[in-house]
Amino acid sequence: MVRYKKSEEKQKMILYAAFQAVSELGFDSVTLQVIADYAKVSKGVVHYYFESKETVLIELLKWLTAKIYKKECASIELEKSAVKKLHAYISSAFVSPEKNRTFYRVYLDFLAKASRNPVYREINQQFYDNCNAIGKEIIQLGQKEGIFDINLSAEQTAPKIRAVIDGYLIQWLMMDRDDLHKFYREACLQTVISMLNNSSFFELRK
Amino acid sequence: MVRYKKSEEKQKMILYAAFQAVSELGFDSVTLQVIADYAKVSKGVVHYYFESKETVLIELLKWLTAKIYKKECASIELEKSAVKKLHAYISSAFVSPEKNRTFYRVYLDFLAKASRNPVYREINQQFYDNCNAIGKEIIQLGQKEGIFDINLSAEQTAPKIRAVIDGYLIQWLMMDRDDLHKFYREACLQTVISMLNNSSFFELRK
């Protein structure tokens, strides 16, 4: 069957509607009817553009992680120094309470699914890989600049940055306090920087 | 009363069955029939002990987080120094690939729900508070011992420890590689220690 042919635009529209719907209601509670309602189309249209509900969700997550990654890329590209790039990266991750809430709600549903389903895990792995590429770039630049510990393996350290970002953002989401968003962003930045600066210190004192 | 006791035991049994079931299948896919099957009781029994499916899940998460917390408490109590307590705490959090997988799958489902539902959020907050109490105790002890940065607010820093632990464990879960479990535990420990040691450094260089 020839699908996806013409209106890729409409597909995107449906995905965005699904994103809003999932964010507000959660994976379990989102029905195709709800997605259709959010997209202001009939139920049949969703099926017309996507084979199944599962497909909608999978495409949603591909689209979403790709979008996040692109934004992060764009924001670090504007900066030159490692520290500024790191700032930019983390600021991009902590974009705003509203957007973080919307995204991380969906992302948590996604992670929960990914913990059991290889298809979702694969998509997340792609996201991780992309984020790690960013992390690696920043670490290596910082090492060249002499401000990050030269002994760190960029390869092994990059994932840790993402782990810390996600850890903080998830906790922030759970706190349900928008006013703490800035605090969490700073905390995250601090933790990452201390991680990149001081592993040698840690080794000495261990 | 003996009867009451027996009831309580059976309740626990059902909760444990629900835990296994949710871990394997996820919140969405778990039905009361499945829980009953895991518990080797009839479907009616589950309803006999719990008002509704929702109640089962809520009780499950109360029980689960309480259990995790107790284990963590027990493990740090055995140690005297701050560093050893921290080790014990993190080792307790990174108990084993199998147990971490089982727990964090459920916990992710839980967090996803909690991001929208105040009831679940409340339960998680209790868990966070408990964990933060542990964190605070360790930080303050370390500060007394002179090995942790004295300028850190224990109150504000304790949550960060949990954020880092969860961040690492979630990423580990996504990697689906049991052999990396140890690596993630060490990375987590390093990050936490560098966080506690070096905030002054960070301040200086910023």
Added chain:
Amino acid sequence: MVRYKKSEEKQKMILYAAFQAVSELGFDSVTLQVIADYAKVSKGVVHYYFESKETVLIELLKWLTAKIYKKECASIELEKSAVKKLHAYISSAFVSPEKNRTFYRVYLDFLAKASRNPVYREINQQFYDNCNAIGKEIIQLGQKEGIFDINLSAEQTAPKIRAVIDGYLIQWLMMDRDDLHKFYREACLQTVISMLNNSSFFELRK
């Protein structure tokens, strides 16, 4: 899952309701809701007793063909001579306009399905085999009695009897004229008898 345990009676009731429903509306138009309505139970009950709609239909056809066969068996057992048994067999097949209509409508749906689906074909083959056993018995008895052509292979001739019966009953059904039922029964009987008597004649004149 433990199904089919207790109320086999209710299963039969649902099958009978399905039989009536299919006969009146046809396979395509019969929904589980319709079957439930005919059985005067809720829609869920049908699913409780049968895995799927397909299962209902398959069981229906097993049950139906078994029932027809049993009746035919019972009717020929009462007779002693080959001709009388043949009469009984065909009379049993041409039981009454109402019952023939009800059964053959369903049976035609069944045959249509069986022409493409091995599962249904298998069930029909069982029915054919049973009918052929009846035919064989009659033919061999008639040959012993000296009234049927001794040169006929009972094995090869028995299926022909059923083919002729079905051919006539299907045509009768299409005519939609109850008053012709008797005529078709007699025509069927004649054709079968001439088939059993005269193959030698045919050979001679060919």
Added chain:
Amino acid sequence: MVRYKKSEEKQKMILYAAFQAVSELGFDSVTLQVIADYAKVSKGVVHYYFESKETVLIELLKWLTAKIYKKECASIELEKSAVKKLHAYISSAFVSPEKNRTFYRVYLDFLAKASRNPVYREINQQFYDNCNAIGKEIIQLGQKEGIFDINLSAEQTAPKIRAVIDGYLIQWLMMDRDDLHKFYREACLQTVISMLNNSSFFELRK
């Protein structure tokens, strides 16, 4: 008009596509999309040439039975004697395993529908009438030739020929064995001949 002609051709094409589709999938499973796919046209075209799905099916069956009848007519016209015409008729009915399978699958679906729906029954009646005209012609010729029982009413006997043909072909279809096709054709021929030869015998011995 050329336009009209083109239309007619396309209609035939769609009907033929529908025929193939129904034969392979059955009435229930055939959708307009499937028919369109088989005909290599868009879904809209089918609706352009036919009012509704039902119309497609009805026209299909008219077209199909007319086609079969024409072929049978053509084949008996080539022969002179009654026996040869009968041979030709039955050979035409038993044209080949492939074609019989294709046709009788559809025809069974058709009969199943006809058993409840007067519209389809009407079309089939037309087919029966046509077939009976052939049968009558053969019988009367045979009676003139002195090889068929002169006491037979051609009017009443002709339908029986078709009943026997259909009975055998349906059973053959159910056996799913192409190698038996020839056997069933011969058996059908024998049965019809014995039917036409020997009714007087039957009367005598009854």
Added chain:
DNA sequence: GATGAATGAGTCTTCATTCAT
């Protein structure tokens, strides 16, 4: 003439919940 996007009614199926035994 032809296309295929859009609609929404209708179907199967699942499952939490109720309740008679």
Added chain:
DNA sequence: GATGAATGAAGACTCATTCAT
């Protein structure tokens, strides 16, 4: 206390039909 039969609401999915282009 315990069971599992019964219910029916709700969801995913299909598909004939319509209609703008």
